[in-house]
Amino acid sequence: MNMDRRKFIKVSSSVAGSLAMSHVGGSFLAHAEEATKMAELGPSGSGKVPDFAKDMLTSDMLGLGPDGKPTGQKATFTGASMANATAEKAMKHQMKLTAEEQAMLDGEKGEEIAKLMKILVLFGNTFGAEKLVDLGGAPHSNLYPGAPYLGSMIKMLDECAEAGLKSYAPYTVNPRPYDVYNVQNNTKEMEIVYDGYPLQKDLDWVHARLGSPDLNIRSCACYIKEIGNAPEPGTYVAWAESSAVNYGNSALGIRTNRNGAGIDLICAMAGKAPLFGLMTDEGRMAKWLVDVKTSKTPDWGVLGTAIGRKVVEDVPYVVGIDKYFEGGEITEDNLHLLKAMGSATAASGAVGLYHVENLTPDAKDKGRKLLVEGYQTYVYDDAEEQKIIATFDNLWPEKDKGPTAAFIGCPHNTYHEMLKWGKLVTEALEKAGKEKAAIPVYMFCANVVRTRVIEEESELAGKMRRAGMLPTPMCGVTWAGTKGFSDRVRGVTNSAKTRNYSTIRYFPDQTLVDIIVTGKVPA
Numbered sequence: 001m002n003m004d005r006r007k008f009i010k011v012s013s014s015v016a017g018s019l020a021m022s023h024v025g026g027s028f029l030a031h032a033e034e035a036t037k038m039a040e041l042g043p044s045g046s047g048k049v050p051d052f053a054k055d056m057l058t059s060d061m062l063g064l065g066p067d068g069k070p071t072g073q074k075a076t077f078t079g080a081s082m083a084n085a086t087a088e089k090a091m092k093h094q095m096k097l098t099a100e101e102q103a104m105l106d107g108e109k110g111e112e113i114a115k116l117m118k119i120l121v122l123f124g125n126t127f128g129a130e131k132l133v134d135l136g137g138a139p140h141s142n143l144y145p146g147a148p149y150l151g152s153m154i155k156m157l158d159e160c161a162e163a164g165l166k167s168y169a170p171y172t173v174n175p176r177p178y179d180v181y182n183v184q185n186n187t188k189e190m191e192i193v194y195d196g197y198p199l200q201k202d203l204d205w206v207h208a209r210l211g212s213p214d215l216n217i218r219s220c221a222c223y224i225k226e227i228g229n230a231p232e233p234g235t236y237v238a239w240a241e242s243s244a245v246n247y248g249n250s251a252l253g254i255r256t257n258r259n260g261a262g263i264d265l266i267c268a269m270a271g272k273a274p275l276f277g278l279m280t281d282e283g284r285m286a287k288w289l290v291d292v293k294t295s296k297t298p299d300w301g302v303l304g305t306a307i308g309r310k311v312v313e314d315v316p317y318v319v320g321i322d323k324y325f326e327g328g329e330i331t332e333d334n335l336h337l338l339k340a341m342g343s344a345t346a347a348s349g350a351v352g353l354y355h356v357e358n359l360t361p362d363a364k365d366k367g368r369k370l371l372v373e374g375y376q377t378y379v380y381d382d383a384e385e386q387k388i389i390a391t392f393d394n395l396w397p398e399k400d401k402g403p404t405a406a407f408i409g410c411p412h413n414t415y416h417e418m419l420k421w422g423k424l425v426t427e428a429l430e431k432a433g434k435e436k437a438a439i440p441v442y443m444f445c446a447n448v449v450r451t452r453v454i455e456e457e458s459e460l461a462g463k464m465r466r467a468g469m470l471p472t473p474m475c476g477v478t479w480a481g482t483k484g485f486s487d488r489v490r491g492v493t494n495s496a497k498t499r500n501y502s503t504i505r506y507f508p509d510q511t512l513v514d515i516i517v518t519g520k521v522p523a
Contacts, residue, residue, distance in 0.1 A: 137231025
């Protein structure tokens, strides 16, 4: 009963998410057993879905290709979790709790905290966690769409907010699923939006009370300078959002699993998370050496796609790309390269962590000692890059027609990317003797990034606007998943992640600029 990736919206949940979505009231263990049985159905989706979970029909990575068909991959979402986890196994394994944690579980700090602790303990036992750890930094949540299927979770979190619970620190959230001010401001689009997300107000109000401070910093790229959710290396956090988890674990060196929607906030309110998977030294070891041998700078999205397909959820150790980062450092001006590569590994596979030799924190600290004994090697060269690109099919229903819109920025654009694309497009238009792009160009970014562009590069910002380049804080992938999108929009993008989750076609940067200027896809 898997949901096609392009049918309305793709939810991020797994066994963890299923457990989180179980209402904290009532018979929790009964719900948890049903949740794990549902998870065991696997990508084929055979069997009966329990009533309480009837709307939880997809996950962050069910092994589906862009055509919605199974690829044969089966991920456990953590990199090093217990395979084939079951409720029965969860009952047998017991984490070690501190006296404080046992008191929380026993209800000494309130009924609501006790219920949350029951979820965390079962969650940890299911995946063989050793213990709970205290969290630092700040959480990041991917619970962003106010869609009907999230009604039970929103209700649960509302009860927590009513009881006065809050996150241990102010937290960031994924971008809203729509933008009726800049993009979907016609009657037809607004009808689709308000029909699809009737609970958005309720969800936003829950986040406000639990500790998410500002709609202007809603972004999947929570770690950028303007937003600032970038904890120190080694910090335990409980993030949810495949690309944020991927970047955080890898480029920042924080420690988090690929949590399902809801578990992130349960951990945030308890201030604790089970220690397993990518949060452990063992779980962060690399099983693959990816040797990049392209004759020039690799196409970062294609490279990420190749890695994700090859390693699925294993941890890769990537060599040969640190030379593209000046001074061997990840900076505000180059972090988008890892953002593009990493998000594609998480979308085409289920990679929650990668290491880059001489560049990322863990690799700088331990080098090739991160490779497990008997690791496998994958060589990515020019021929392999072209081989991967050749698999990027045209999924437009009307394949021979021209593009109608360009989607730039998934994950959200950084300030540097906004300037880069602004200059690329406006300069190409000037060279072609044109004032406006042939198709609308949607620039996905947080409002605080758009504001910085206006303040610091006002002349360029004006040129971009006049050229038809429209900044929007919404989630582009979610828009691409709305009802009937592919019948209305033939999109082109620079995001391999967007390509993985939609009918939108991927093109290298310069080709995409040419398409934006001419309105035509080259033969």
